Amino acid sequence: RLLERLEGEVSPEDLFCTLPGVGEELAHRIHDTLHLETLEELEVAAHDGRLATVPGLGERRIHAIRADLEEVLRQSTRQRARQRRLREAGHDVPDNHPIDTPPVRLLLGIDAEYRRDAAAGKLRRIAPRRFNPTGEAWLPILHTERDGWPFTALFSNTARAHELGKTSDWVVLFYEREGHEDQSTVVTETHGKLKGRRVVRGREEECLRLALGEGDTS
CATH class of the missing domain: 1.10.150 (DNA polymerase; domain 1)
Structure with missing residues (x-):
């Protein structure tokens, strides 16, 4: 890159x-x-x-x-991961190629699996380049696949996550389909009807419907 x-x-x-x-x-x-x-x-x-x-x-x-x-740095990290997967798939696509979105139930399930396994020390840890001057391998990473979606999950290592002390709360989920990558962030809601629950940023209404038992949406 x-x-x-x-x-x-x-x-x-x-x-x-x-x-x-x-x-x-x-x-x-x-x-x-x-x-x-x-x-x-x-x-x-x-x-x-x-x-x-x-x-x-x-x-x-x-x-x-x-x-x-x-x-x-955010764009370069996403682009590096995306280009690697495209090379592995043997083809290339424009950055603005659309991608389907996994249902929130699936995203929340991957989030729960990641946090559970990270807390249990079951996941491999990597040394992120950002905000890691000592080079410590502290960041747990999960690679898995569900319902035809390959996922990579890891705690957020952004400046904002560090500033707010959310590096063990905010979880970034990278996913792809047919070589096209996107991401979602799952956090613990701090206010409103979903306070204390895990929600997918930008899809709070779907998370609320799911919490109320009205079924999942995609």
């Missing part, structure tokens, strides 16, 4: 310049001050306060850099 090629073939300063609003001079100041090498390291520095020590960087600009890094 492009990000991996950039990280392997260009200087850290040139890599930082790929972010909107980071010019050559600022990129040099960041590298000279913090000696960072990758976008993942830059993201950690943007959240732990070190980026604020770079001369000329104010809170507003740091906030913009954090947002840009979140988007770039």
Whole structure:
């Protein structure tokens, strides 16, 4: 993928310049001050306060850099996983190719299986590149298949999940059909009729109908 090629073939300063609003001079100041090498390291520095020590960087600009890094790294992670699966399937498709959506009952079932097995220590653990400066293999990962859907489940490792202390609550489910990938996030609802229940973000109404015994929807 492009990000991996950039990280392997260009200087850290040139890599930082790929972010909107980071010019050559600022990129040099960041590298000279913090000696960072990758976008993942830059993201950690943007959240732990070190980026604020770079001369000329104010809170507003740091906030913009954090947002840009979140988007770039989120997209690159999804794209890397998607491209790997496409290569394994032996074909390629446009990024905007539509995909069916698994029913919420199925998604909630995978979420429950993942959290149960993670708590029991049954799952392999990986070392995510983001927010993991020590390289610790702490993130449990589940690969499974249900009703013709291949799933990969893991706790959210986004900046927001870390900020809110939700890295052991929010579960991201990646799924695919015919080589086309998408994802859903399952969380514990904090208010309303579903408070305390697990819900699929963006599909709360379906989760409510399921909880009320009105059947599953897809």
